[in-house]
Amino acid sequence: MIAMTPAEIAAAVGGVLELPSGVEPAAISASATAQTDSRLVEPGSIFFALRGETTDGHLFAPSAVDNGAALLIVERRLDLPVAQVVVDDGLQALADLARTVVARVRSAGHLKVIGITGSNGKTTTKNMLRAVLSAVGPTVAPRGSFNNQVGAPLSMLSVQDDTRFLVVEMGASGAGEIARTVGIAMPDIAVVLKVGLAHSGEFGGIEATQRAKAEIVTSLPAEAVAVLNADDERVAAMAALTRARPVWFGLDARAEVRADDLRATATGTRFTLITPEGRAEVSLRILGEHHVMNALATLAVVRELGIPLEGAIASLEAVERAERWRMELLRRADGVIVINDAYNASPDSMSAALKTLAQIVEPGERSVAVLGEMAELGDDANEEHDRIGRLVVRLNIQKLVVVGHGARHIHNAAGLEGSWDGESVLVGSLDEAYDLVNQDLRAGDVVLVKSSNSAGLRLLGDRLGEVPA
16 A cells, blocks of 8 residues: 555544554554455554454454554544544445545556456456556556455555556445445446346346446546447447447457457467457467457457557466466366366356357367356346256256256256256265266366355365366
8 A cells, every 4th residue: 555644544534543642643654555354464554443244343453453553444442552543434434545545646647447347257357457467567456356345445455656557346236336436446447348147136137237337337537438348238338328438349340359260179268359450369278258258358458558469468368267266277187177167157157158168078078067056146046047957958068967956957957958868967065066076087078167156166176176096
């Protein structure tokens, strides 16, 4: 974080500065990191004692002090020998401080902020942008899915005076959350990847999801840029909702940044990039044609920033994986390939992963899908799991193992769709799935493990990726 005095921080968050007896403000240096987890605090950190649904960060403030916190942001004065800023609302204070820090760095004239939202692909696109932009200048982009009302402002507080690019992943579980994050960072470039059924149960349907995702562009100024998916009609409709200049990416011919001649294999995904400046061949190491859209969005942003595409493509081609447990390729010494894509799952990402499995299996190899529940689909859950089961059969996936009661409709639909004889099996636990799948694996098998994070299949994928002793 940039250097700020306790008084400046108190003013930024609208709080009251309380100092330990005998301590002068000038003696306090709070410029290391901002944390909400006391275990991550280091000397000089600011610790935000936030209240959660199940715990209260104030209970962990002593631990934060022991780890070297220089300043606490609290909602009540604590009996601790450290400077504290007392505020009415800790979460609002976090947002206010992030807004101030980003504005200060931006006022120097060289910081560009890129915001990303979408039902799928946010984290992968953020990682791609980090890889490209870090080669150009100091870049802040959070690790993992640090994209909610706590994670996003915390990542913004990581900017330094010399930061050139800030990439903010904007997730949401309800209306108003993305607008709140936009109000803190105010992106120069906003990216909308896709509107799908991910978390639709929380939003209340896909139309509500569309409205929530559109919040990233509705308040942008005219000098900003909205990078929009030309292939998604719900995203395309957002061009009418913003003053920002639209820039299109996708496979559609109207896109300024588009792809042609897509080729997916077990070693990665190739495509021809087409822009007004010409054509270029791109070879991603990340599996799956669906990640081509994330690469196109990345290159559209890069192009708007004036960064040469040749170097950007080289940086993209060096990215080994989307993220831990996201289309992660595990090659066993016995010739089995495991694709561990079980960090999250929606109907769109599940379909894309299954299509990738079908595409990359070579003649003589066998495709195996190990699937778990897609969470947070609300009233659409049964229908969407049913649709995935039928898709498995239509893609000619040769063996299906469904794990858990919540995913049972995948198994039931697969049985109804095709005249299978044991190709689909429903099991109740991860251990059962491991024993069933592992004992049947042979060289040349390609295994996809896919579910929402809550189903825990990512751990099963890791086990299957190891050759048993």
